[in-house]
């Protein structure tokens with residue numbers, strides 16, 4: 595397993611638990627040390643328990659194996675093009691140990707065509723794309739149970755990939771070609787992004803009419819074939835906010851909705867920033883509740899809450915405090931507060947993330963305060 599991050603480490607643990615001999619290859623020495631000491635993700639007691647029972651062999655370089663799984667990062671560059679250098683580096687490190695007929699599985703999210711390019715760089719290997727669908731916060735269960743698709747550069751690679759995943763996951767495994775698997779993965783996250791973008795656009799439009807977007811959406815959803823998603827302060831996380839650009843990459847005018855959804859996301863973040871900023875400009879102290887990209891996780895990647903809180907702090911230094919019960923320490927530059935102190939002292943509350951402790955705040959505890967609630971988490975209470 596090349597890359598022991600959010601995806602690779604739990605997958606390696608499940609493989610080892612299923613009886614495979616697994617070498618966990620991690621380029622970052624500090625991450626290897628953390629894994630060896632049982633320190634990785636805040637919320638993964640289940641993973642820790644598996645790794646206590648079946649410890650992983652940790653290494654900096656790959657070794658000989660029948661199956662090589664690549665789960666390295668595929669970030670987005672500043673210019674919104676996919677950065678594939680980690681996949682390329684992983685492929686180069688495999689060249690030294692690869693035997694003819696070895697199966698190479700690319701789990702990293704990639705633009706269409708990248709798996710075929712990987713196969714061209716690894717002569718003699720059978721290559722397939724096996725995209726991940728895990729949800730941060732529930733990764734082990736999702737790895738075990740989610741249906742998955744395996745796209746072979748050749749039909750034989752797809753069949754071997756399927757047999758491999760069926761050896762350790764319970765979900766149904768569907769075979770296809772590599773490019774279809776690549777595109778399907780990108781379509782999944784783009785679908786989520788466009789639909790959340792629609793809900794957020796509805797919220798922006800409702801605000802112009804002075805209406806409660808959550809009420810309007812609740813009414814519209816009484817139609818039997820309508821299911822508008824819940825608005826919020828924007829889309830975050832490692833996948834949904836980035837993968838749409840992989841799909842739109844190089845498509846020119848053929849991709850219209852996808853960039854539009856991304857633009858709605860920027861407008862949504864700006865809307866809530868301006869709303870909170872107006873309160874600060876009126877002299878109020880604002881407490882931002884939550885910095886993570888979604889409820890009940892400690893993950894800050896691409897988080898709209900973190901962006902809004904950071905910009906608000908930069909504009910109004912000293913007037914903004916942040917409460918994030920999922921983190922022991924806040925990112926630099928943000929002023930920390932506890933929930934109790936925010937409820938006692940802040941003039942205004944900006945509920946950016948509906949973490950469980952925030953959902954549990956009773957209406958009387960926030961009485962008399964100005965409340966901004968992009969997700970509508972407090973409107974029913």
Ligand SMILES: NC(=O)c1ccc[n+]([C@@H]2O[C@H](COP(=O)([O-])OP(=O)(O)OC[C@H]3O[C@@H](n4cnc5c(N)ncnc54)[C@H](O)[C@@H]3O)[C@@H](O)[C@H]2O)c1
Nearest residue numbers: 597598599600601620621622665666667668684702703726
């Ligand atoms: N995190 C998720 O929820 C999720 C879900 C679906 C798909 N994905 C995709 O899976 C891939 C991995 O994501 P992640 O969240 O696990 O990333 P991550 O950053 O948590 O982990 C990747 C790891 O790979 C290591 N690495 C980089 N180059 C390496 C190399 N050449 N050899 C060995 N190790 C190397 C890094 O040091 C890092 O520890 C990405 O393409 C991502 O888009 C992630």
